[in-house]
Amino acid sequence: MAKERAQWTGRLGFVLAAAGSAIGLGNLWKFPYITYENNGGAFVLVYLGAIALVGVPIMVAEIVLGRRSQKNAVGAFRVLAQGKAGGQLWRGVGFLGVMTGFVILSYYSVIAGWTIRYILMAVSGELGGLAHHPADLQAFFGEFLSNPYQQILFHSLFMGATIGIVYFGVGRGIERAAKLLMPVLLTILAMLVIYSFWTPGFGEAMRFLFRPNFSELSASGVLEALGHSFFTLSLGMGAMLTYGSYMRKRDSIPRAALTICALDTIIAISACIIMFSIIFSFDFEVTKSSTILFTTLPVVFFQLPGGAFVSALFYVLVAFAALTSTISLLEVVSSYAIDELGWPRRRATLTMGAAILAFGTLSAVSMGGNAALSNINFIGRPSTAGVFGTLDYLASNWFLPVGGLLIALFTGWILSRDETREELEEGNGPLGWKFSLWRFLIRVAAPAAVGAIIVSVILGAEYQ
Numbered sequence: 001m002a003k004e005r006a007q008w009t010g011r012l013g014f015v016l017a018a019a020g021s022a023i024g025l026g027n028l029w030k031f032p033y034i035t036y037e038n039n040g041g042a043f044v045l046v047y048l049g050a051i052a053l054v055g056v057p058i059m060v061a062e063i064v065l066g067r068r069s070q071k072n073a074v075g076a077f078r079v080l081a082q083g084k085a086g087g088q089l090w091r092g093v094g095f096l097g098v099m100t101g102f103v104i105l106s107y108y109s110v111i112a113g114w115t116i117r118y119i120l121m122a123v124s125g126e127l128g129g130l131a132h133h134p135a136d137l138q139a140f141f142g143e144f145l146s147n148p149y150q151q152i153l154f155h156s157l158f159m160g161a162t163i164g165i166v167y168f169g170v171g172r173g174i175e176r177a178a179k180l181l182m183p184v185l186l187t188i189l190a191m192l193v194i195y196s197f198w199t200p201g202f203g204e205a206m207r208f209l210f211r212p213n214f215s216e217l218s219a220s221g222v223l224e225a226l227g228h229s230f231f232t233l234s235l236g237m238g239a240m241l242t243y244g245s246y247m248r249k250r251d252s253i254p255r256a257a258l259t260i261c262a263l264d265t266i267i268a269i270s271a272c273i274i275m276f277s278i279i280f281s282f283d284f285e286v287t288k289s290s291t292i293l294f295t296t297l298p299v300v301f302f303q304l305p306g307g308a309f310v311s312a313l314f315y316v317l318v319a320f321a322a323l324t325s326t327i328s329l330l331e332v333v334s335s336y337a338i339d340e341l342g343w344p345r346r347r348a349t350l351t352m353g354a355a356i357l358a359f360g361t362l363s364a365v366s367m368g369g370n371a372a373l374s375n376i377n378f379i380g381r382p383s384t385a386g387v388f389g390t391l392d393y394l395a396s397n398w399f400l401p402v403g404g405l406l407i408a409l410f411t412g413w414i415l416s417r418d419e420t421r422e423e424l425e426e427g428n429g430p431l432g433w434k435f436s437l438w439r440f441l442i443r444v445a446a447p448a449a450v451g452a453i454i455v456s457v458i459l460g461a462e463y464q
């Protein structure tokens with residue numbers, strides 16, 4: 001008999017691990033800067049709408065596929081598509097997911113590695129020295145990015161930590177790490193939100209975030225909000241599917257999905273409140289919004305009392321958030337090798353982790369470290385220059401939305417109404433009209449919205 005599949009020890013274990021996957025650089029690094037670029041208010045509102053109407057239903061769908069099949073991303077489609085329209089072709093969705101996980105992890109870990117460098121600098125006092133002269137910090141950051149040895153070193157350290165945790169498996173590795181890291185993360189974040197409350201820029205930050213002005217929102221901003229809702233919730237490539245496959249039958253999928261989406265959203269909004277309060281407290285000019293996290297915040301931190309402490313705390317927070325996300329990305333690839341290739345977990349984790357580490361070195365040296373790899377540009381837009389830019393563009397603009405669309409179509413149109421209803425009510429009890437609402441969203445509303453993103457990308461709308 002096959003070995004029994006690993007499970008989370010309880011409801012909390014699953015929710016924390018999945019929330020850990022969702023909450024990451026997407027919330028703390030990407031969301032604040034795209035919100036800044038899109039002028040806040042209206043963008044935030046559209047983002048919240050996308051989470052509710054597209055994110056939540058697809059989150060539910062992925063968990064249903066995983067728990068129903070008890071398999072990895074490829075195995076889930078292999079088992080669930082048997083005898084249905086499209087048959088084994090649906091496995092392609094799983095393969096796309098595993099490949100996307102491989103690609104995203106390879107470059108995500110490079111950015112995550114920067115946080116290690118910043119923690120070390122905050123603790124050693126080096127960051128304080130640089131932060132008192134904004135130009136020095138900018139210069140430092142530029143040199144750091146283009147130093148191939150340092151980029152590879154910190155990327156490798158981050159991959160090492162990720163591999164080390166996934167190696168120990170679902171219970172002793174992933175769940176234990178999430179239970180340790182997530183409460184720390186939530187506590188630090190709550191402290192920083194309270195801290196920002198007392199800064200003079202708090203009121204302006206709230207107005208910026210919550211007073212919508214639709215004339216300031218462009219069409220591409222709408223699409224960007226929708227696209228980001230996939231990335232931030234870890235949807236579209238089978239990460240939630242894989243974590244769902246370890247979920248106990250007696251726990252409720254709808255309740256878990258709502259909790260995860262709510263936590264992710266609260267953290268993203270909190271990150272904005274913290275950063276904008278601090279930025280608006282000073283007449284600080286944000287020169288390049290994508291580097292707010294690494295070149296603007298330290299400057300402002302050190303203008304406040306306790307800057308060394310706050311900044312060390314802050315980068316520890318970012319590192320933890322990124323780590324629980326990289327774990328989930330590696331687990332998608334590892335569980336595929338374990339289930340489908342029959343590898344033992346240790347071999348799967350070490351081999352796949354090493355391959356991703358190696359592939360990631362290309363991204364690591366593509367931010368100035370290596371001229372050729374930094375300049376190649378197949379897509380031809382400024383933001384898609386270099387290996388890193390190309391991979392991020394392909395993953396977030398193509399692989400995740402296409403994967404998400406196919407997952408929605410499969411769950412809504414290929415699985416039967418009774419099958420999905422049974423899985424959703426298992427551990428929850430009768431859902432009544434809520435089931436009909438979800439089914440409408442997953443069959444019609446979500447595919448239509450995601451289809452609109454994909455069509456607009458094809459027509460050339462910039463939604464990066």
Ligand code: TRP
Nearest residue numbers: 022024025026231232234239325
């Ligand atoms: N959601 C994470 C973030 O916001 C990143 C992430 C982890 C992810 N796993 C994923 C994104 C799977 C897409 C798919 O940082």
